[in-house]
Amino acid sequence: MMKRLSFLILCTLWLDGAVSAEPLTTLQQAVRYTVDQNFSLRASAQQLATAEAQVGVAESARSPQIVLRYGVQASDNPLDAFAASLNTRTVKAEDFDPDSLNDPDVSTLFSGAVALQYSVYNGGRTEADIDSAQGNSNAIRLRHARFLQRLAFNTVRAYYASQAAEYGVSIAKDAEAAARRHVTTTRQLVQEDRTVKSDQLTAEVNWSAFKSLTTQSATGLKLAYNRLKVAMGMPQTQPILVSPLSLKPIPVQLRDIGSYEQQAFESRLDLQALQAALDMARAQIRSAAAQLRPRVDLVADATLYRDDPLVNEPSWRVMGMLSKDLYTGGRTRSSVDAARSRADTIRYQLESLRQQILGEIRDAYDRVEESRVRLEIAQGNVAKARRNVKLISERYGQGRTILIDLLGAEQRLVAARNEELSAQQSLMTHLAALRLAAGSLDPQALFGDQDTIQ
Numbered sequence: 019m020m021k022r023l024s025f026l027i028l029c030t031l032w033l034d035g036a037v038s039a040e041p042l043t044t045l046q047q048a049v050r051y052t053v054d055q056n057f058s059l060r061a062s063a064q065q066l067a068t069a070e071a072q073v074g075v076a077e078s079a080r081s082p083q084i085v086l087r088y089g090v091q092a093s094d095n096p097l098d099a100f101a102a103s104l105n106t107r108t109v110k111a112e113d114f115d116p117d118s119l120n121d122p123d124v125s126t127l128f129s130g131a132v133a134l135q136y137s138v139y140n141g142g143r144t145e146a147d148i149d150s151a152q153g154n155s156n157a158i159r160l161r162h163a164r165f166l167q168r169l170a171f172n173t174v175r176a177y178y179a180s181q182a183a184e185y186g187v188s189i190a191k192d193a194e195a196a197a198r199r200h201v202t203t204t205r206q207l208v209q210e211d212r213t214v215k216s217d218q219l220t221a222e223v224n225w226s227a228f229k230s231l232t233t234q235s236a237t238g239l240k241l242a243y244n245r246l247k248v249a250m251g252m253p254q255t256q257p258i259l260v261s262p263l264s265l266k267p268i269p270v271q272l273r274d275i276g277s278y279e280q281q282a283f284e285s286r287l288d289l290q291a292l293q294a295a296l297d298m299a300r301a302q303i304r305s306a307a308a309q310l311r312p313r314v315d316l317v318a319d320a321t322l323y324r325d326d327p328l329v330n331e332p333s334w335r336v337m338g339m340l341s342k343d344l345y346t347g348g349r350t351r352s353s354v355d356a357a358r359s360r361a362d363t364i365r366y367q368l369e370s371l372r373q374q375i376l377g378e379i380r381d382a383y384d385r386v387e388e389s390r391v392r393l394e395i396a397q398g399n400v401a402k403a404r405r406n407v408k409l410i411s412e413r414y415g416q417g418r419t420i421l422i423d424l425l426g427a428e429q430r431l432v433a434a435r436n437e438e439l440s441a442q443q444s445l446m447t448h449l450a451a452l453r454l455a456a457g458s459l460d461p462q463a464l465f466g467d468q469d470t471i472q
Contacts (some may be wrong), residue, residue, distance in 0.1 A: 044262050045177050048250055049461055056251030059169055062162045069155040076151035080143040082136040091127045101124040105323035105333065133319035138338075141307040153298025159370045162292035167287065168463035169249070171454045175447050176246040181237070182443040184244035186436065190228065190235040193432045197225035197425075202250055204421065216335030216367035217421045219328035224425045231432075265438060267397070270390050275383050278456045280377045285457030289375065292368045299361035307352035312342040375455065389445035396438035403431035 053059070093099065097124035103109045104125065112118060137144065200221040207213040247254055281290065320334040343350065410427045413419040453459035 043259060045174065045261070047424075048173050048177050048246070048260075049170050051252065052169050053166065053461055058251065060165060062165050063080075066158050066162050069151075069158040072150070073151040073155050076144075076148040078230070079137065081149065082134050084186035085133045085135070087132070088130045089128075091122055091129070093127075094122060094124045096120060096122055099123070099129075099139075102127040102323075104137050105129070105321075126347055127323060129323050131321040132318050133317065136316045138314040138316055140313045141308035143305050143308035146308060149177070150298050153296075153301055153308045154292050156294035157291045157298060159448070160184045160287045160294060161430060164287035164291065166461055167459050171450055171459060172249040173246070174450045176249040178245045178443050178446050180239070180260045180448075182439055183239040183263070183265045185262060185439055187232070187235040187239050189432060190232040193428065194225070194228040194232045194429055197221070197228045199424070201225045209211065211358055213421075218449040220421060220425065224429075228432075235310075244276060265397075265442055268393070268442070269392075269447070270386060271444070272383065272386065275379065278379050278383065278452065279376060281456045281458060282379055283372070286375060287370055287457065289368070289457075290365060292371060294404070296361060296364045296368065299357060299364050303361060305353060305355040306350065306357045308391060309343060309346075309350045309353065310314065312340060315339045315341070319446040379452070382448055382455045385448040386445065386452055389441055389448055392441035393438065393445055396434060396441045399434040400438050403427070403434040407431050 089103075091098065096119055100113065100119065103113055143319040201218070204213060204218040204221040208215055208218050243258060246252075246411060247256070247258065248258075252258065282448075314335075316338055318334070318336045322332050330412075407427045410419060410424050411457065414421065414424045450459065
């Protein structure tokens, strides 16, 4: 049933490109929406399409280039006029008269040509340019995949925050309802002369405090939903409702931290993207160095000439050319130096990223451990606080304690519940962060309900 709901939602979004009438209710749907609808991801995909097209541009240099030309020329230049007669094969004896040669009439020449140009050898520049384009394409593809992982993580984090905000509102409402009951009770007791006025005032102040907490929680929920929509790429006007959060023990089975570090070095897509960029830079060095070598080009063309638009006097030629730049003002050497500098820059970036990855792994690993301990303590404290409220409430009903003790116990229960909520949100978020840091977060797997990491 849930799969059908997801399918219908996605179809509606695909058809109208706007707002779905159905709110999203699961983390899987939120991640899928991010993958399918986020405009930042679409922009990244277009960069990848551009890079792949540039590979085709580079590979085209392997093929001969065929050019079709058609032109018309009018000139009274002596050389042009005599060449027009030669090309159209209309030379006459009188054309060699000095007066005709020195002061010809205006000649008109129509020409049509098909030319073939082929680079036989260019020092390996073509292959280097292809390698460079492929390296760039690989780097952008890997960066795009890593960007997708980050977007998915941002959605997961924002989704958990929205769930926690929803639950926080319920905690505040429970506390406000209890405080309201105390106000009602103390007012009745004051009227019956069974308690003092200060108890009623204390209860009313306590109620006001929890009403303020409810207002803050409601605003926090709105902000959490706003951030979730931003993470997903969803219009702010579109309704969304996250599934209820279930506070429960989360089994955590962490491996040795070294295994996560090794996994990251093997799996992190941004690390692979930098390696691909380094391959591109090395290819650019070869391409720049190829300009120092000689080049061999083959040119063949067939041309038709006539002194009217319907050209029909054919001629052809085949030519091989050997060329080498002897002096370019230092341009070639500077190009090689610039390419080497880019490669060195990327090497340093690789080392920097490796250090950053180690930091991210350790940070997420330690945060998971901290959150796990916090959650265990908080869950125990909630049970104790509930028991304490029950006991003090019974004693207060028997007249064996004062109202302030009961209110204090209820405030401690609210604090314990909020700490439990915060610890669980932190644990869930940092488990996802550890997946992201290790390079194992797979948006397509819809991992949202997998609370155990191994």
